[in-house]
Amino acid sequence: VTIACIGAPNAGKSSLLNALHRSERAIVSDLPGTTRDRVSASLDLGGVVVEWVDTPGLRDTDDPVETAAIATALDAIRQAVLVIHLMAPDVKDPELPAGIAPAEGVLRVQGKADLLEAAGLAANDDEIDLRISAVTGEGIAGFATAVRNRIVRPEDLAFEGRWPFDA
Numbered sequence: 001v002t003i004a005c006i007g008a009p010n011a012g013k014s015s016l017l018n019a020l021h022r023s024e025r026a027i028v029s030d031l032p033g034t035t036r037d038r039v040s041a042s043l044d045l046g047g048v049v050v051e052w053v054d055t056p057g058l059r060d061t062d063d064p065v066e067t068a069a070i071a072t073a074l075d076a077i078r079q080a081v082l083v084i085h086l087m088a089p090d091v092k093d094p095e096l097p098a099g100i101a102p103a104e105g106v107l108r109v110q111g112k113a114d115l116l117e118a119a120g121l122a123a124n125d126d127e128i129d130l131r132i133s134a135v136t137g138e139g140i141a142g143f144a145t146a147v148r149n150r151i152v153r154p155e156d157l158a159f160e161g162r163w164p165f166d167a
Contacts, residue, residue: 001151002051004080006073006096009057011088012111012134017041017054019134020144038072046148053080058094077102082150087128088112104150113138 005013010030018024021041039054055073056066074097077083082104087093088111100106110116113133130146132139148157 001048001081002053002076002079003082003084003147003151004053004055004073004076004102005084005086006055006058006077007086007111008088008091008094009059010091011057011086011093013054013057013086014039015134016084016086016111016132017052019137019140020045020052038076045144048148048152050147050151058097082107082147084109084147086111089116107147107150109143 005016007013017039020043038056041052041054043050043052053076055076056069058070058073061067061070077097077100080102083100083102083106085096085106085108087108090112096106107130108128110128110131111134113131114136116131130139130143132143134140
């Protein structure tokens with residue numbers, strides 16, 4: 001199952017990948033546009049292995065290399081079964097591209113929850129499904145479970161036999 005993580009530059013997509021992978025899989029920087037290509041990793045999310053795709057930040061740009069990188073992000077979105085739309089309180093969130101219709105939808109996640117608390121900012125809970133912090137680990141376990149539950153039916157999780165897989 002392919003999951004694409006999208007959002008604005010510096011929303012915390014690469015930090016989230018690193019927290020989930022428990023390694024420095026992706027380069028993290030304060031500079032917008034650090035991720036120039038899709039970075040992927042196999043992750044175990046609550047007992048289900050997924051292919052996670054960390055995408056370049058979505059924004060308008062005149063930089064031809066960054067434009068090409070954003071095009072690869074859009075391709076990852078089209079191929080994904082689930083899209084994680086990561087939002088952060090310290091960056092302006094882009095409009096999602098038209099036509100996003102992954103099989104299991106879009107999970108809207110408020111990242112950098114530690115910044116919300118430190119700055120005394122309020123999050124608009126009407127616009128998000130979950131709140132997490134890749135820095136403190138807040139909500140990461142619940143996030144993994146929520147993703148697993150979006151892509152695997154409850155009756156399949158409860159099944160004690162072998163899972164059949166289609167070729």
